[in-house]
Amino acid sequence: MNKQDAMLHIEVYSDVVCPWCYVGKRRLERALGQLKRPHITWRPFQLNPTMPKEGMDRTTYLKAKFGSLDAFGQMKEHLLTAGVEEHIPFAFDKVLRTPNTFMAHRLIWYAEQQGRQDAAVESLFREYFTEGADIGSVTVLGQLAGRAGLDAGAVESFLHGEEGITEVKAEETTGRRLGIRGVPYFVLNGSISISGAQSPDIFVSAFQQAKETFTEREEG
Numbered sequence: 001m002n003k004q005d006a007m008l009h010i011e012v013y014s015d016v017v018c019p020w021c022y023v024g025k026r027r028l029e030r031a032l033g034q035l036k037r038p039h040i041t042w043r044p045f046q047l048n049p050t051m052p053k054e055g056m057d058r059t060t061y062l063k064a065k066f067g068s069l070d071a072f073g074q075m076k077e078h079l080l081t082a083g084v085e086e087h088i089p090f091a092f093d094k095v096l097r098t099p100n101t102f103m104a105h106r107l108i109w110y111a112e113q114q115g116r117q118d119a120a121v122e123s124l125f126r127e128y129f130t131e132g133a134d135i136g137s138v139t140v141l142g143q144l145a146g147r148a149g150l151d152a153g154a155v156e157s158f159l160h161g162e163e164g165i166t167e168v169k170a171e172e173t174t175g176r177r178l179g180i181r182g183v184p185y186f187v188l189n190g191s192i193s194i195s196g197a198q199s200p201d202i203f204v205s206a207f208q209q210a211k212e213t214f215t216e217r218e219e220g
Contacts, residue, residue, distance in 0.1 A: 007038075007189070008038035008039070008188065009038060009040075009041070009189055010028070010039070010040045010041070010187070010188055011040075011042075011043050011190075012024075012025070012028070012040065012042050012184060012187075013180055013184065013185040014042060014043070014183045014184045014185075015045050015047045015101055015105075016104050016121070016135060017098060017099065017128065017135075018184070019083075019090065019129060020079070020082075020183075020184060020196070020197045021125070022129055023082045023083070023086055023088065023197040024196070024197035024198075025121070025122075025184070026087070026088060027086065027199060027200050028200075030200045031201075031203030031204050031207070035207070040117075040118060041117070042108050042118070043174075043175055044105035044171050045172060045176075045180060045185070046102060046105070048101070051099070051100040051101075052100060053100050054100070055098055055134075055136045057097060057098075058095050076092060079092075088129065090129050090130065091129065091130050091131070091132065092129075094130075094131060094132030095128065095129070096132060097134060097136070099134060099137075100136050103136060103141060104124055104135045104136070104141060105168050105172075106158075106159060106164045106165065106168050107144075107145060107155060107158075108120055109171070110155065110164055111148065116148055116149050119148040119149055120144075120145060120150065122148070123145070124144060127144050138156055138159045138160065141155065142155045142159070186203075188206055188207070188209075191213060192206050192210050192213070
């Protein structure tokens with residue numbers, strides 16, 4: 001791994017109930033290609049910060065958010081097409097409830113401390129969007145954490161406590177101070193931003209910009 005690759009730090013602001021964030025993760029991974037994996041950090045951004053802790057019925061949520069199920073249906077078609085392209089078998093009909101995602105973001109924060117953050121994010125996206133898992137449940141989060149290589153019991157104990165609450169709230173506040181209004185949102189080396197699940201070539205171009213900026217700083 002060359003020095004430039006090593007110094008490429010990507011922060012990804014996302015929410016685990018955002019299907020475009022899952023698509024964006026896949027496109028980012030494709031863009032990275034043969035690069036040695038740079039340092040990637042997943043940051044919290046709740047799309048529904050006022051969601052009740054117990055979540056809500058999915059149909060009720062979709063009607064409230066989009067005005068009608070037909071309006072969501074139009075976006076769903078675009079997502080299904082993107083899913084085929086990125087090998088994501090979206091199964092929206094299996095999702096019965098829209099959860100409050102704060103607990104899931106705490107798990108992602110915890111997973112970073114254990115060196116398993118990307119695996120945890122992948123597990124959450126996959127099980128929610130392809131199996132309809134209730135990722136607002138501590139028990140379910142523990143199970144998914146176990147599949148990501150974490151200790152399920154330790155994760156459940158962590159989620160029942162208060163550790164990470166302040167830190168996750170602070171990270172989300174930072175994102176909103178950056179002016180982020182929607183996700184996914186990618187920040188490269190703290191200076192170059194990409195909004196949305198862009199195509200891999202857009203990411204590749206941004207990587208090059210980030211590397212050039214890194215080189216200029218080193219030489220300056």
